[in-house]
Amino acid sequence: MQSTTRNFKNNASEALVNDNLQEALGKLKVGFVERRAAAAEKLPEFDALRDQARDIKNHTLQNIDLYLERFEEKVTAQGGHVHWARNSHEACQTILEICQSVNAKMVTKGKSMVSEEIGLNAALEKTGLEVVETDLGEYIIQLRKEAPSHIIAPAVHVLKDEVEADFRDAHTDLDPDRQLEEPTQLVHEAREVLRQKYLDSDVGITGANFLVAETGTSIIVTNEGNGDLTQTLPKVHIVIASMEKIIPTLEDTSAVLRVLARSATGQEFTSYTTFSSGPRREEDPDGPDQYHVVILDNGRSAMLGTEFQDMLRCIRCGACMNHCPVYGAVGGHAYGWVYPGPMGSVLTPSFIGVEEAGHLPNASTFCGRCEEVCPMRIPLPKMMRHYRQKEFEGNMNAAPVRWAIKAYGFMATRPKLWHMITGVKAKFAYTLSGGKGRFHKLPLWMGEWTKHRDFPASQGSSFHSQWKKKGGATTLNELKKGAE
Amino acid sequence: MEKNMEARNQIFASIRRSKERGGVKSDPKAVEKRLAEHPSGLIPKRSQLEKAEQVNLFQKMAENVQASVVRLKSDREIPAAVSDYLAQKNLPARVKLSGDERLSNLPWSENASHISLLEGASGGDDLVSLAVSFAGIAETGTLVLHSGPKGPTTLNFLPETHMVVLRESDIVGAYEEAWARIRKQQADKGEEFLPRTVNMITGPSRTGDIEQTILLGAHGPHALHILMVADDA
Structure with a gap:
């Protein structure tokens, strides 16, 4: 995805005077924050589980090469395929080749931030493939030709009336006089339109919340069930996942799942947690004939052993941005690349360079709420400070900023x-x-x-x-x- | 394939280079032990209860996430319970069964002869499905279903109404206990791997993508109805 991170200051100024965005962001602050607090309250062991989740991931990162090897071995033994991609281009190319090998015309997709990171939709569409996002939020922003503004609620910046207008524009074969004011009507219409797409598509692409080394299993966590239809109905299931999604065992996965949904949406558990291992078995009545996992590096292996290694513990719950005063004021698009909020302020300079993304680690008041709520106890403010230091050392700040810091x-x-x-x-x-x-x-x-x-x-x-x-x-x- | 090998080798080389530079040392023994023994960590106390209380907890947690639960004394009551639910919800008398003999062999003709029964995977035309849950997890009111000859995954997602039979004796406390059962079942069958798909299902499908209003029935079932059966008779 093309970055506009350099324009963060302008983006932020525009966001602050965008009334629709401000109205949408107002709702975010109450919803996610209150629900997470209530879920944490209901589970006395919540903080101990966070410590445990951190320790599991630290152990995994320490041995990430060994666990990745085991994962590959197990997937292969079950008749699946593991592909390795050093960067976005390789990942897109690999997926494209799989699609071409089955003469695919249409691809349905479950929600995947990694696919946004590698710019997958554009790469596939360029070759004439029809790509359909099936998560409701992703579908809405696909119609609007926008990027997600939140990692778990991609269309959080869009108001209901805007969705109505988008649906009327896109679904021209439906009765123009139909009722579409109520959110239930919008959800129903999306359900009907997308239902046929699942059935017609040749390839289903999903992300993964975890890759289990022990069993060679990929896991998706969704509320809508769109990911499941995406990966069950077409002949080919492709998983695109970044390498740090690896986790040792099913027990470790259960442990981390206990903090994921509570931190993300404030649910005790997400509606659908699905474990996929290999292609359908001979005697199975349904399921995909082919199962591929594309494992992406894209700068992550270089973060190991550095002051940014802790960031690889991130499970993409979005709690840091839900609780961030800066995100709450400007929304996700201002950050200018795939990952917004505090986690994005660390990931973006790691992936696209501090020269490009130097504004982001500076866009923090260091209030520390992100670290307070992070289920994986990632020291986000500390890492943003590391980037500020790098920026200063690299002589990248503007002269008045350098002068002010020196005077201070x-x-x-x-x-x-x-x-x-x-x-x-x-x-x-x-x-x-x-x-x-x-x-x-x-x-x-x-x-x-x-x-x-x-x-x-x-x-x-x-x-x-x-x-x-x-x-x-x-x-x-x-x-x-x-x-x- | 060659290109893939090159990428693979370079990624592993990069991982090992970074680890070495940062003084991060692998612990192969700990890795082997963890993979072989797959130890459980901290299990929340909430679900560590007597059986009867665990069953009540399952029901409470499932109802908290908008699943409906009806308690039955035995399998024989299932056809009438299905018939009641269909009538109550004004649904057509047509049900797709998973293929599990436990369902197929029920006395449908005695108590629910008006219901047409189909069997197998769904192609998207079924409004109501009926399947058997492998386990129930009391901790969060979660059902565990898995794929196999008698477990089409499509039945869990395509029909608007998903009905699931759950034996009380199949209710466990925590996720880890459900995994222990799956491991045991696969080992008993001589299967080296997990079933292709394991679905943990907690309430019906929902979305919050329009202004954070939670709505049911986004892409999967609008309704999840659990028939909880007390004994195995």
């Missing part, structure tokens, strides 16, 4: 100077705000900040001077004394 560094390492300047600044800012404690409008370039929100003014004196006044310790010795 100079002051911050000289406590006396720091106290003097912050003390004066605090008083000055307080006076300027007219004692109101906030600025509604700031002059010059600082006006960018107050365009969309107030800037808090200081309360008249710096933290240090207030601390001192209250008798707080200011040196380590004083602190030790106080503790005695």
Whole structure:
């Protein structure tokens, strides 16, 4: 997928004044966040399960080559095929060749973020194949020719009335006077239209939430059942999965599944969790004749053994973006590539380079909510900080930014100077705000900040001077004394 | 194929190079042990109950996700229960059975002779299906069905109404217990691998893709009706 990540600042500014988007994002904040909290509350072991999930994935990453080898061996032994792809181009090419080998005309797809990452639809369509997304959200954005704006709710930015308009435009063979205002009517229409596509398609492509090494099994987790129809009805089932989806055993999978749905949608368990091993067996009444798994690297193997290895624990639940104040304000498209929100702010520079995606790790207030809710306990803020450092070291920031960071560094390492300047600044800012404690409008370039929100003014004196006044310790010795 | 080998070798070389650079060491013994013993981790206490309570928990959890549950004393009551449900929901008297003898051999003609019965996979024309669940998981009210000669996967997804028979004795507490049963069944049959498809089903199909409103029957069944049978008689 082509990135517009360089334009993050412009994208974000436009997002903030897009009323439809802001209305849609308002709903996101309540829905996902409240449901996750309720689900976590209902399971006393939830935090212990998160620790366990982290440990399982750490062990897996430590031995990822061994587990991948076992997976390949098991799939092959069951009559399936494993293909390896170093990059997007190889992955698309492999899938295309499989489609061509069965003279496919139409391909149905379950939801897969990796297929977005490799730009699969465009690659297949270029050769004349008809590609149909079957997840309702993905179908909506396919009609709109948009990218997903959320990793588990791809059309979260689209309002109901917009879906109605899109369906009326696309389904021209249906009665133009039909009722289509209610969400149930929209869901019903999509069901009817897509039902025939499943039955007619030659190849079904799904992603995978997990690849089980022990049994050579790929797993999809869906609520709609679209992934299951996609992979059961056509003659060929192709799984596209990135290498870090590997997990040792069915028991390990069960353990991680306990934190996945709760973190994602706040469900105790997703409606359909489906385990596929190889093609249909001789005596099976249905199922695909061919089963292929395409395993993608695309920059992941290079993250192993680095400060970004922890990111490979990610199970794509979306909790970090649901809880992110920046994502909540600008939505997913502003991030400009496949993966938005905090996980995207780490993955995007890892995959397409910090030169291209340097804005993203900077688009964080470091409030830490993403790390707090991450089921795999990925230290997202820490990794964004690593990227900020890389950006600075690589001389990639603009001159004023470098100058400001240097000036800050100079002051911050000289406590006396720091106290003097912050003390004066605090008083000055307080006076300027007219004692109101906030600025509604700031002059010059600082006006960018107050365009969309107030800037808090200081309360008249710096933290240090207030601390001192209250008798707080200011040196380590004083602190030790106080503790005695 | 050659191209694939080249990609494969390079990917593994890259993994090993990265691991070495970062001081990440494989532990082949731990890997072999984990794969051979597949240990269970932490099992939530919620489902670790006496059998009767586990059955109640299954029902409660399944109903929480909009499945409907009816309790029957024995298999013999299934035809009448199916007939009642079809009448109640105003559904046509036509049911596609999975092919499991437990269903085919029921006294349909005594209690539900008006229902036409079909058998096998679905091509998309069936409104109602009836299958047998391999297990039920009380922890989240989850059914476990798997593919095989008597288990067409299409019956779980294509019909609008999915009816499933579940024996109370097949209800377990946690996912891991269901896997233990599948492993045992496959071993008893002399099968080296899992069935092609194992479906864990928790409530009917749903979507939240339109303004986060949860709606049932997105692509799979609108309704999941579970016939919970007390004994094996």
